[in-house]
Amino acid sequence: MGPGARYALRSVASGLGTLLFVVVFNFFLFRMLPGDPIGLYTRGRNVPPEQIEALRAELDRPLLEQFVTYLANPFASTINSARYNQPVWTLIGDRVWATLLLVGTAIVLASILGTWIGIRAGWRRGERFDRVSTGVTLTLYSMPEFWLGMILLITFGVGVGFVPGVFPIGGIITPGVDPTSLAGVLDVMWHMVLPVTTLMVVYLAEYALVMRASLIDELGEDYLTVARAKGLMDKVVRRRHAVPNALLPTVTLILLNLGFVVSGAITVETVFSWPGLGLLSYDALRGPDIALLQAIFLLFSIGVIVANIIADLLYAVLDPRVRA
Amino acid sequence: MSGPARTPAEPATAPALEARELEVRFPAGRGRWARAVDGVSLAVRPGQVVALVGESGCGKSTLARALLGLQPVHAGQVLVDGAPLAASRAGLKAYRRRAQLVLQDPMGSLNPRMSVYESVAEGLRIHGVGDEERRVAEALGRVGLRPPERFFARYPHELSGGQRQRVVIAGALVLEPSILVADEPVSSLDASVRGEILALLLRLREELGLSLLVVTHDLGLAWNIADRIAVMYLGRIIEEGSTDEVLGEPKHPYTRALLSVVPEVGRLEPVVLTGEPPDPAAIPAGCRFHPRCPLLRSGLPDEVVTRCHGRALPVLPVQGPHRAACHATDRASADS
Structure with a gap:
């Protein structure tokens, strides 16, 4: 087995180890919560006493026995969501696509634009583009995303003064429009404009700042001087030498953010009533809807772990030093 | 002395590389300029090894x-x-095929993401030279990485410091340059590897007729490999001559001070320089060395002292007889 395969195996194994820890933690965390889970579950609803008894019998089983059942299949939902009265994983399955669409689009756009801005600013450090873009990205980076979302919502959704509110103020599609038709697709895209912009701008600022910083780190490196001394044009020195090396930290950051694709932007989804996992977790927290929260926690952790494994593997492809 | 045979001081051919009253300035804030290179004339003749010596920050x-x-x-x-060096892009590119650079830190000089083959072949690709694989193998063989094919797929982090510097040198040699500028080529290497790399540079001079400019802070190193030595202080060459002359009978008090702490020489009383550290943004009037000059401190005739404080010294002529820019010790400088 080569060093590359060993490295890959090690990354996957350590990811699985983390996953096991998360499953165990996720089980006991919700057993330690104060309050009566059955009371929370049945609050405000007319539940027959025999059903409550059945639930209590389930929770009164020895802890170890419950733990073994959970370990055997953490995805089996024995208790429905209190708020929606549906199996939790069905609920998550319905919502996950909206989040993937929103956050995925935002991250892809932000990585392209952010790295481009970072490269341009860092390469010509101190010049006008750099001064302007660093000022703007720092401002955007310091802005709370929900606040930016509200400002955009009020300005372009509701309308302020002479600015007409052309964009929808929430949701993913106008009720009654068929999402599989062309009109439906366009309608979804129209709904995406504001939330995607909000998320993108925040991610973009981060990528641009990190990319700029790591490119500036790279600028002092001798191999750039050597490449120039060999007669390589400045532009090519940047493209072939400086940028690939400076990309490494940015790639890590983008991939780690990818882990949060599923957790979505809880605040942005809430501001724009985007029916994704972020809004779902917000609702589950308000309950609290314990069964739903437990499932969501597990899913979010898996997302981050998988993204980490991918980042590890990709890093080995990008950087020969890691493979050794 | 085990140094190489010295070439005569004044051959008739034009220098391979020459600087004429060169000045390089950097903005130092508040409208001031740091004169990193402040009027330097220097020449490297074909096949010559010239050492440019000075402390860090002198502009070398x-x-x-x-x-x-x-x-x-x-x-x-x-x-x-x-x-004159062409300012056009094409002229500069042609020059860069002939003159190559080797830097101090071999780890930093190699792109960590490129294999040895890619690093060495890069120059060939830039200049569109064919027969790539044979030339890369030849260059690697020439610097002692044999068999070359074994090193093709290796990455810099898998090599030792000495091997890395050999790869850097191979990357410079692959274009068959006539001039090699080496900036502290061995100072980041282990003592045992230093000798090997220096011997390699000298062998390349013999085999390929390279002109070599070695920038170093180490007079001992210069003594080992150079035909001529130029000592630089605060942006200016303050003493220049053949290695034997400069190190045998140093004229400038700065050279003497540098030489007094070289263990290989060991025949001078160590002189420790005092006074303010040199600042290229505030070069002293008169002789630029006078605030730190041990000779001046030990007492000189009043007439000389006045000149040290007030009269600037001329730029030393290129590759003439042994000269130093000093009012006290060099008659020619004092008279001009």
């Missing part, structure tokens, strides 16, 4: 970069084979 690395066209020049000229 800036001078090396300016000589390679990597650093915009404020005033003066760089001449290659007697002709």
Whole structure:
């Protein structure tokens, strides 16, 4: 087995180890919560006493026995969501696509634009583009995303003064429009404009700042001087030498953010009533809807772990030093 | 002395590389300029090894970069084979095929993401030279990495410091340059590897007729490999001559101070320089060394002291007889 395969195996194994820890933690965390889970579950609803008894019998089983059942299949939902009265994983399955669409689009756009801005600013450090873009990205980076979302919502959704509110103020599609038709697709895209912009701008600022910083780190490196001394044009020195090396930290950051694709932007989804996992977790927290929260926690952790494994593997492809 | 045979001081051919009253300035804030290179004339003749010696911050690395066209020049000229260095992109590119650079830190000089083969082949690709694999193998063999094929797929982090510097040198040699500028080529290497790399550079001079400019802070190293030595202080060459002359009978008190702490020489009382550290943004009037000069401190005739404080010294002529820019010890300087 080569060093590359060993490295890959090690990354996957350590990811699985983390996953096991998360499953165990996720089980006991919700057993330690104060309050009566059955009371929370049945609050405000007319539940027959025999059903409550059945639930209590389930929770009164020895802890170890419950733990073994959970370990055997953490995805089996024995208790429905209190708020929606549906199996939790069905609920998550319905919502996950909206989040993937929103956050995925935002991250892809932000990585392209952010790295481009970072490269341009860092390469010509101190010049006008750099001064302007660093000022703007720092401002955007310091802005709370929900606040930016509200400002955009009020300005372009509701309308302020002479600015007409052309964009929808929430949701993913106008009720009654068929999402599989062309009109439906366009309608979804129209709904995406504001939330995607909000998320993108925040991610973009981060990528641009990190990319700029790591490119500036790279600028002092001798191999750039050597490449120039060999007669390589400045532009090519940047493209072939400086940028690939400076990309490494940015790639890590983008991939780690990818882990949060599923957790979505809880605040942005809430501001724009985007029916994704972020809004779902917000609702589950308000309950609290314990069964739903437990499932969501597990899913979010898996997302981050998988993204980490991918980042590890990709890093080995990008950087020969890691493979050794 | 086990150094190489010295070439005569004054051959008739034009220097391979020459600087004429070169100046490089950097903005130092509040409208001031740091004069990193402040009127330097220096020449490297074909097949000659010239050592440019000075303490860190004296401008020697800036001078090396300016000589390679990597650093915009404020005033003066760089001449290659007697002709001014072309400012056009094509002219500069052609020059860069002939003159190559080797830097101090071999780890930093190699792109960590490129294999040895890619690093060495890069110059060939830039200049569109064919027969790539044979040339890369030849260059690697020449620097002692044998068999070369074994090193093709290796990455810099898998090599030792000495091997890395050999790869850097191979990357310079692959274009068959006539000029090699080496900025502290061995100072980041282990003592045992230093000798090997220096021997390699000298062998390349013999085999390929390279002209070599070695920038170093180490007089002992210069003594080992150089035909001529130029000592730089605060942006100016303050003493120049053949290695035997400069190190045998140093004229400038600065050279004497540097030499007094070289263990290989060990025949002078160690002189420790005092006074303010040199600042290229505030070069003293008169002789630029006078605030730190041990000779001046030990007492000189009043008439000389006045000149040290008030009269600037001329730029030393290129590759003439042994000269030093000093009012007290060099008659020619004092008279001019």
